[in-house]
Amino acid sequence: MFEKLKAIEDKFNEINEKLMQPEVVNDNSQYAALMKEYKQLEPIINKLNEYKSVKSSYDEASDLLDQGGLDKEFKELVQMQFDEAKQQLPSLEDELKLLLLPKDPNDEKNVIIEIRGGAGGEEAALFAAALYRMYSMYATSKGWQTEVMSENETELGGFKEITFMVSGDGAYSRFKYESGVHRVQRVPETESQGRVHTSTATVAVLPEAEDVELEINEERDIKMEVFRSSGAGGQHINKTSSAVRLIHIPTGTVVECQNERSQFQNREKALKMLKSKLLDEKVRAQENEIASNRRSQVGTGDRSERIRTYNYPEGRISDHRIGLTIYRLEQVLNGNLDEVIDALATADQAAKLASQQSE
Template identity: 70%
Template sequence: MIEKVKILEERYSEISEKLSEPDTVNNQELYKELMKEYKNLTPIVEKYKEYVQAKEANEEAVMLLDEGGLDKDFKEMVQEQLEQSKQDMQTFGEELKILLLPKDPNDEKNVIVEIRGGAGGEEAALFANSLYRMYTMYANSRSWKTEVMNANETELGGFKEISFMIEGEGAYSRLKYESGVHRVQRVPETESQGRVHTSTVTVAVLPEAEDVELELNEEKDLKIDVFRSSGAGGQHINKTSSAIRITHIPTGMVVECQDERSQYKNKDKALKVLRSRLLDIAQREHDDKIASDRRSQIGTGDRSERIRTYNYPENRISDHRIGLTIYKLESVLNGNLDEVIDALATADQAAKLSKQEGAN
């Protein structure tokens, strides 16, 4: 591991020098690429420096104790330094292992989140709205930007489905664990007997696909229809033919967008969603070919997998993938998701480390 870090440290120094060269500064594409690599290497190099400092402190303590002739107080101080440096070396070494794990190439991307009501009818649609609110509040807490791509509302204020983009550094790295089936247990407002109902909502988190990653031939691959917007209500509904429906002919995939009054804006949004869906399918097919890599990761499995339960009567949230249960339902639904996501990220890292060590 240390040899690998030393090579990365050399590369870090090399990039640092290149970034100050006029040829690099004048080449924006190269500069951007090197800055990205520099940024990714920075936490590894900084952690390695901490490890080296702890190692030097350890060696100094060992040398002093071996020499002998120390008075009682100084000897105790050196022994404390020895124990602390040992502990630090172990801690920094473990942290380095995590930093050296292969990065998901999508981690820094923006995401498109698609939420759909599942079993439970209107109650599922209302909970879809609750999840949309939760994710937008979480995005706001991290200063990320959100933008609705398409929404199909119900008369009671729920969503049969809603898709929206979240733009921000590391959005996918945090939200990728949210894909799957979310189950809610609560008493619906329409329930006169006070019985708890169970409903489900599906969430899909797609990394935004860049144009260069997926070329689309509009003439051959796409069928584009224009129609009038429809929805639960509103003064602009059914007045102009601005809504867009794009059918991807090779797969039969259909994307609609009617959130904007401009036909061109709706088309642009619909194409973004389509590209991201197609890229996601391609990545999943690729991952299936390379055996269990994808399945060993937390939260990147089958979309039909039930991942979490929100129990209102008990104020409880349970994430079934890692056996996590916390009694902070209201707080989490208000966008305080970090405790849940941190636990999932830690479990994911542990699974990857275990697999890597097993391979070695």
Template identity: 65%
Template sequence: MFEKLKLTEERYEEINQQLADPSVVSDNERFKSLMKEHKTLTPIVEKYREYAKYQQDFEEAKEMLNDGGLDKDFKEMVEEQYKSSQESIERCSEELKILLLPKDPNDDKNVIVEIRGGAGGDEAALFANSLYRMYSMYAESKRWKTEVLNANPTELGGFKEISFSISGEGAYSRLKFESGVHRVQRVPETETQGRVHTSTVTVAVLPEVEDVEVEINPGDLQIDTYRASGAGGQHVNKTESAIRITYLPTGLVVECQDERSQFKNKDKAMKILRSRLYEEKLREQNDKIASERKLQVGTGDRSERIRTYNYPQSRVTDHRIGLTLYKLEQVLNGDLDELTDALITFDQAEKLQAQGENY
């Protein structure tokens, strides 16, 4: 590990020198590439240098204690330095292992979130709206931007389905663990007997991809236009602005009717299609990786029940890591950090265990 860290530090210094070169600064593409690499290496190098400082303090204290001849007060101070440096070395070492884990290349990408009501009819559609609100409020707390791509609302104020993008630094890294089946247990307003009903909602989190990352042959697309329907504005049913794209090789269908403009709807539908096709590639790769690990938190399996929201008990339980929080209202108001941090920590521990033989 430390040989790798030394090489990383050397590369970091090399980049610093290149970034000071006017010819590099004037080359926009090269400059952007180096800045991106510099940003990635900075936390690793800073932590490595912190480790090296504690290592030096530890060696100095160890040498003074071995030489002996220290008066009582000074010896106590050196012993304290010895102990605290040792603890700091162990902490930095663990943090460095995490920083050196292979980075998910999608972590810095924006995301497309798709929410669909599952079992439970109107109640599931209402909870789909609750989840949309939860993710929107979480995005707002992170100063990320959200944009609805397609929505199919119900008369009661729910969503049969809704797709929206979230743009911001680290969006995918924080939201990728949300894919799967979300279960809600609550008493519907229409239930006169006060019985708790169970409904499900499916969430898919897709990294947003550029054209170059997914090659789509125009001949593989069937594009249909139709009149928008549902609880829209005055333009609904007046013009054929809604778009339906069918990807013929797999039969995958994407629809978008949120915009008045047919062109904008097509652009949004293509954005969703690219992300879904990219997700299929990722799933194939993840299947290979997951077979080497006991549990993979972020597989994104849409059929996997990942979380239960229990209203009577004000409880949220994430079944993948066995975490239960009694703060349902806060979570539904976008306070997702405690859940997300726990999932990230668990995922890192799994990866460290899988790579244990390298350290």
């Protein structure tokens, strides 16, 4: 670990020197690339410096205690310094190990989220709307922007499906744990006997794709169809064929967008959704090749897997991947998701550490 840290420290110092060179300062692209790398390494260097300071304090106190001949009062101070440093070192080492874990290259990206009502008919569609509201409020609390890309709304205000983008630094790093089947247990408003019903919704979380990551021949590989929008939007949106459906011929992947007034705008959004879907499929194919590594992580689990239950009568939310149960359902549904996501991220890091140490 400390060999890795020494190499990182040397690289950090090298970048620091380059950032002070006039030719680098005047080259916007090079300066931006170096600053990005500098910011990525800075937390590791700060933690390493903290570790070095505590280690120095530990070594100094240890040497003084070994030498002996200290008066009682001074010895007590030195012993206190030694004990405090000894207690801090293991946790600092653990923090350094976490900082050295390989970063998910998608973590800083914007994210596209698809929510679909599953088993349960209208109740499932209403639950899909509740999940969309929860994620939108969470995004707002982080200062991120939310934009609906496609939606199929029911008469009662639910969603058969809704696709939206969340834009902001680190959006994917937080939402990536949400992929999977979400289950709700509650008494529907239409239930006269007061019986609890169980419904589901599926959530898919896709990092926004960059053009450089995928090679797509739009003329050869993509077929475009236009149709009239079916959702709300006034006379214009319903009378013109502005909605767009894109089909990726090699894979059969289909996306639709109908929320914009013009065909061009809908095509641009649909293309963005299609590229993100194809990137996600590419990443999942790579993960399947390393099955043992995937099983050791909480990560972005299989979308057919039931990951979480929202129990309204008990005010309970349970995440089945890590055995987490909390009784603050209302707060979570109002966008206070950090407690759940933090627990998932911690479990994921612990699994990766354990996997790394067993190799």
